[in-house]
Amino acid sequence: MITSSDPEGLDWIKSSYSNNGGNCIEVSGDLPGVVPVRDSKIPHGPILVASEPAWGIFVEHIKH
Numbered sequence: 001m002i003t004s005s006d007p008e009g010l011d012w013i014k015s016s017y018s019n020n021g022g023n024c025i026e027v028s029g030d031l032p033g034v035v036p037v038r039d040s041k042i043p044h045g046p047i048l049v050a051s052e053p054a055w056g057i058f059v060e061h062i063k064h
Contacts, residue, residue, distance in 0.1 A: 014040055
């Protein structure tokens with residue numbers, strides 16, 4: 001987990017299915033081999049970093 005403030009230069013996206021309620025996560029595809037994940041309500045809070053394979057497994061699992 002990255003605990004510093006927002007690493008510079010990362011572009012964050014969230015699902016088009018999310019609403020303005022603030023219950024979302026954001027991800028960045030800017031770092032090779034890993035997927036940073038953060039809480040959209042706390043943009044300068046902790047960042048969870050998952051490997052690309054682990055993130056792919058997670059996404060496939062929640063689709064079902």
